[in-house]
Amino acid sequence: MHPTQLAIGMMTGSSMDGIDAALIETDGHHYVRTLATACSTFSPAFQLALRIAEYAVQQTAGHLAQATMHFPQYITQYLDSTPVTTHIRNALSTYTLDRIMQCLTEDHATLVKRLLQQTPFTADAIGVIGFHGQNLYHHPEQGITLQVGDGQLLANLTGIPVINRFRENDVQHGGQGAPFAPLYHQVLVNQKALHPAAIVNCGGIANVTYISGPKPEQLIGFDTGPGNVLIDRFIREKTQQQENMDRDGRYGLQGQVNQAVLQQLLQEAITDPDYLHKKPPKSLDSRQFHLIDAIQHVSIEEGAATLEAFTAHCIVDSLNVISLPPPKTWILAGGGWNNPVITTYLTQYLHAKMGPDVSVKQAHDYGWHTQFLEAEMFGYFAVRSLLDLPISYPNTTGVSQPMTGGQLHRPSAFV
Known part of the structure; x- marks a missing residue:
């Protein structure tokens, strides 16, 4: 003890x-x-300030000092392609990276x-x-x-x-x-003796932890692909920055998956085209995702549904790169599962791949604090x-x- x-x-x-x-x-x-x-x-102003900070650091390939020195010009560059209100624009002018x-x-x-x-x-x-x-x-x-x-x-x-x-x-x-979540996920699973199990955390990026037993060597964890990062980006662009997410799946629930666009996303939306087929360990950063041209030419409802299906598809495809027996218990954690459309597609794809006896539950079903x-x-x-x-x-x-x-x-x- x-x-x-x-x-x-x-x-x-x-x-x-x-x-x-x-x-x-x-x-x-x-x-x-x-x-x-x-x-x-x-x-809203501070959220945008953080996005500009991310943009500045990415433009300088991770060199914080350079991003700090040239931050005013990065604010200007970012706002040139991002419509914002005068109030937010004025608020941003007061920010330095420090x-x-x-x-x-x-x-x-x-x-x-x-x-x-x-x-x-x-x-x-x-x-x-x-x-x-x-x-x-x-x-x-x-x-x-x-x-x-x-x-x-x-x-x-x-x-x-x-x-x-x-x-x-x-x-x-x-x-x-990354990901660091697997070790903590294993502690939670061990306390309730739930293994073998898979825990899928869906935030901006989705990651999965496959747990076959109680020891650290009995788990595998890696990023599967996008969680909400592309969905959020798409909604912001389609609403001229007025909305930040497909809250409660409101747009996706009204749309149908465009299968042709979904196949393009699987091939092109991650900058490393082989990522989905690589064996773990592996990880992703939000800069490694982009909205392909085809998604820009569909409605907000169809685009949201297709991107939500893409997130679920990548999670289920992760089964193709592991050597562990596929678990029948899947536990969903993270704010991304507040979007019921992703959950629906994930359950549908899992049942198609593994059969109807797969159990898909939310983390709160086990008394865990999902968010x-x-x-x-x-x-x-x-x-x-x-x-x-x-x-x-x-x-x-x-x-x-x-x-x-x-x-x-x-x-x-x-x-």
């Missing part, structure tokens, strides 16, 4: 719409329990305080915060993975030790730096980092050996 401690995990995903936070109790080994959750939403990172960190600190207000705990009772930060650039082949946010500032503002920069050590040792699993995960990893335990493995990221990760920031007395 290992001693437990309290930790807060915090996650901002590729949708860039806000922050999820979870207070957990964990021993960093086999036990985890969620005590409270909270979330916050970024303003200011965006400061605001992002301050928003995290505010959410920590709000989360704790829901509980009987004070900051002194919390052992650590796991602070993922906002991913702006992930290119492990270049040895670069960049998640921004000021860990020291967050520690100072909250009075709680902070661990961030979880992915860098993995990438520096030959790993993909907050990734936040919980980084609280768990922060504790493992404190204990100097691995957070990634060769069979999850391709790293050379089980790898620790994260950088610790202790609160300063001078804030």
Whole structure:
């Protein structure tokens, strides 16, 4: 029996719409329990500022200093092709890249305080915060993975030790730096003895964890393809930035899948045309997806339905690249499953491939907090980092050996 401690995990995903936070109790080994959750939403102007920050860093191939120096011109370039209101345009003119990172960190600190207000705990009772930060650039082949946010500032503002920069050590040792979810998924499955099982996390990018048993070597995890990243991009373009997503599948429910366009998406929408056929470990970054020309020429309803089918198709096709026996239990986690159209197509494709006895359930059916699993995960990893335990493995990221990760920031007395 290992001693437990309290930790807060915090996650901002590729949708860039806000922050999820979870207070957990964990021993960093086999036990985890969620005590409270909270979330916050970024303003439309700040969401766009983050997208411009991502654009700037991508234009400089991950060189943050260059992106910072030339940020005003990247704002201009981005807005030249993106219609926005005068109010948002004026708000964006006040941002520098440094200011965006400061605001992002301050928003995290505010959410920590709000989360704790829901509980009987004070900051002194919390052992650590796991602070993922906002991913702006992930290119492990270049040895670069960049998640921004000021860990020291967050520690100072909250009075709680902070661990961030979880992915860098993995990438520096030959790993993909993603996905990290499989190890946490296995802890949840082990607690309920559900293996063999597959857990599919659908955020901006979808990833799957195949778990055949309780040991770290009995799992495989990798990114399957897009989650909501292309759907969100398509909806933003079709609505002139007035809507950010196909909320509740409202457009997709009214559309039919264009099979010809779907086949083109499978061949062309990922910049590496062989990605879907590669064996894991493997990972993706949002910059590796693009909206093909054919999708621009269909209605918003047909396009949404086709992109949602594409997400589901890629998930089911992941069965073609694993050597484990296909599990009959599939568990869906992440905000992407709020879109019922993706769920419908996934269930349909799984039954067509594996038969009608496949069980497809939502994470909340097992008492898990679907929206907050990734936040919980980084609280768990922060504790493992404190204990100097691995957070990634060769069979999850391709790293050379089980790898620790994260950088610790202790609160300063001078804030």
